[in-house]
Every structure is written in structure tokens, then in C-alpha cells.
Amino acid sequence: MNGHADPLASLDPRLRWRAAGTADLDDWAALIARTAAVERPVWFERRADLEQVLESRKNPAAANTIIGFDAQGAARAYARITKNPDGEKAIGYGCVDPEWQGRGIGTGLLGWMEARTRQRFAEDAVAGAAARLRLHLEQQHTHQAALFGDAGYRIVRYYNEMHRPLADGFPEAVLAAGLELVGFGPELHEPVRLAHNEAFRDHWGSEPRDEEAWGFVVNDPLARPDLSAVVVDQASGRVAGYQLASHDAVSARLRGYKEGYTDLLGVRREFRGRGVAQALLADAMRRFAAAGMDKASLDVDSENPTGALALYTKMGYVAVNSSMAWDKEL
Numbered sequence: 001m002n003g004h005a006d007p008l009a010s011l012d013p014r015l016r017w018r019a020a021g022t023a024d025l026d027d028w029a030a031l032i033a034r035t036a037a038v039e040r041p042v043w044f045e046r047r048a049d050l051e052q053v054l055e056s057r058k059n060p061a062a063a064n065t066i067i068g069f070d071a072q073g074a075a076r077a078y079a080r081i082t083k084n085p086d087g088e089k090a091i092g093y094g095c096v097d098p099e100w101q102g103r104g105i106g107t108g109l110l111g112w113m114e115a116r117t118r119q120r121f122a123e124d125a126v127a128g129a130a131a132r133l134r135l136h137l138e139q140q141h142t143h144q145a146a147l148f149g150d151a152g153y154r155i156v157r158y159y160n161e162m163h164r165p166l167a168d169g170f171p172e173a174v175l176a177a178g179l180e181l182v183g184f185g186p187e188l189h190e191p192v193r194l195a196h197n198e199a200f201r202d203h204w205g206s207e208p209r210d211e212e213a214w215g216f217v218v219n220d221p222l223a224r225p226d227l228s229a230v231v232v233d234q235a236s237g238r239v240a241g242y243q244l245a246s247h248d249a250v251s252a253r254l255r256g257y258k259e260g261y262t263d264l265l266g267v268r269r270e271f272r273g274r275g276v277a278q279a280l281l282a283d284a285m286r287r288f289a290a291a292g293m294d295k296a297s298l299d300v301d302s303e304n305p306t307g308a309l310a311l312y313t314k315m316g317y318v319a320v321n322s323s324m325a326w327d328k329e330l
Contacts (some may be wrong), residue, residue: 076097227288282315
């Protein structure tokens with residue numbers, strides 16, 4: 001165990017714990033859905049997302065997931081972490097069945113994630129990096145906020161979920177000369193990955209995405225390449241910017257409206273100030289509306305250094321929900 005405490009030591013003995021496997025997919029997804037039905041998060045993992053988790057080579061499920069089952073074999077709690085081999089943080093995910101909350105199981109899951117994070121940092125041996133675990137939480141989940149605070153986590157960043165009604169019409173946006181807006185297809189997967197890594201290198205908390213991580217983006221079960229677009233520099237053929245979108249039909253039924261969601265929007269530094277982001281967002285709105293969506297939506301770091309929040313507000317987006325990133329240095 002690399003000289004670190006056994007992660008299993010903190011887990012509640014009333015449940016039987018094991019790493020997630022393919023045979024657990026249905027029970028695992030059902031646990032998350034039961035929890036989401038009560039807690040009503042904006043988004044939650046579905047079976048197809050969990051299949052991707054099990055496919056990861058960087059974060060093999062055998063070592064980085066844990067599920068607790070009751071005596072009848074029902075999944076009642078789970079946790080997992082992900083970490084880039086050279087990354088400066090691990091990110092934790094998890095939930096406890098509402099019927100089993102209030103018994104200290106969540107505290108045990110935090111302990112498991114922290115112990116496993118320490119192991120990962122020891123295994124990866126990143127020079128000068130202190131073990132750090134990051135958790136994301138929506139503002140309305142106050143019971144989890146209390147748990148995180150009591151466990152020594154602190155809020156390090158705020159994010160805004162923003163909506164823009166499509167019935168309000170569309171803003172006009174004109175690209176600078178020499179730039180062309182094109183559809184997003186497989187031939188652009190790698191060029192856009194490289195552009196993304198460049199565009200986000202000055203963003204707080206962002207880490208470069210390798211081929212595996214990018215594969216999870218472009219092959220996401222909710223991804224909608226038909227609602228996505230890329231701006232290309234005609235002279236060089238380089239990707240200047242991109243807008244990658246998704247649509248969640250389950251969320252649409254639960255929330256009562258259809259939204260086209262911009263998962264990623266980025267512009268390379270040398271192309272900023274030439275109308276690229278505005279053109280991509282205006283194009284996204286038109287694509288969303290043509291596909292029958294009611295709203296365009298996205299999330300933005302409230303302290304984004306590129307002035308994204310001001311841009312989105314100018315284009316008619318309004319903040320409707322907040323979430324936070326919580327960190328603990330281990």
C-alpha cells in the first residue's frame with residue numbers, strides 16, 4: 001500500500017464493499033438514480049457514463065472505485081476517484097442511498113477517497129505535488145456542504161450555470177476575415193483536442209487532456225456533434241476555437257424543458273478578440289433551436305480570466321444555479 005493506510009479501513013462494516021465491475025453496472029446506476037430522484041442534481045451519471053468509467057486505463061476501476069452492498073445485495077453507497085498521472089489533484093465522486101444517509105457512511109467514503117488519493121500521489125510520484133482531493137457540489141446540497149466542511153474541505157471556486165432562452169431570437173455575430181465556421185466531425189477530434197489544451201492552459205484547475213480523456217469527451221453518451229462547431233483559420237488550417245455540445249433527454253423530462261448544453265467552449269490565445277466565441281455561441285443557439293431546444297445553457301467559472309462571464313451575460317445568458325469546488329490538501 002505504499003506505506004499509506006488501507007482505504008478500506010474507513011468503510012462501514014454494515015455493507016459489503018468491493019470494486020465496481022461490469023456485473024454491477026445496473027445496480028450502480030440504479031443507486032445513483034435513486035439518490036438523484038431525492039437530491040435532484042442538474043446532472044448525474046447514467047449507465048453509459050459508468051461503462052466509460054470501467055473502460056479507463058489511467059484510472060482502473062479495480063483500484064479506484066468502491067461500492068457497498070447491503071445484505072440483500074442492493075447497492076447502497078459508492079465512491080470513486082480519477083487522477084491524471086502527472087496531475088496536481090484527484091477528483092472524487094460518490095453518493096449514499098437516501099435510505100442509508102445519516103449513518104456516517106458518507107464520512108467513511110470521504111476517508112476512502114482521501115486514502116486512495118494519497119496512494120495515487122505516491123504511485124505517480126509527481127515531483128513537488130502535495131496530495132489534493134477535489135469535490136464538486138451544487139449549491140442546494142447543504143447537507144453535503146456540512147459534511148465537506150466538517151471533514152476539512154474548503155471552497156476554492158464558484159461556478160455559475162447559465163441559461164439563455166431561445167425564444168428571444170439570436171444575437172448577430174460576425175467572424176473576422178480569414179476565419180471559417182465548420183461542423184464538428186471525427187476528422188477534427190485530434191485538432192480540437194490540441195486546441196483545447198492550448199486554450200485552457202491559463203484556466204484555473206484545468207489539466208491537459210490526453211487521448212483517453214478526450215475520447216471520453218467526444219464519445220460521451222450525451223454528446224451531440226451535430227450541435228457542435230469549430231472555427232478554422234483558412235490560411236493555416238489551424239483550429240481557432242470550438243463549441244462542443246450535448247443534450248440530456250432524461251434531464252429534459254425531469255426539468256420540464258429541453259436545453260442544448262455547451263460542454264466546452266474555447267478559443268486559442270492568438271485568435272481571441274476576433275469574434276470567435278460570439279460566433280460559436282450564436283451558431284450554437286441556432287443549432288439548438290433547429291433541434292427543438294428551449295434554452296441554450298453552459299457553466300462558467302465565476303473568476304474565468306478570459307472575461308467569459310461578461311461575454312455570456314452580454315449574449316443574454318442568465319445565471320440560474322451555482323456550484324462549488326471544494327479542496328482538501330491531504
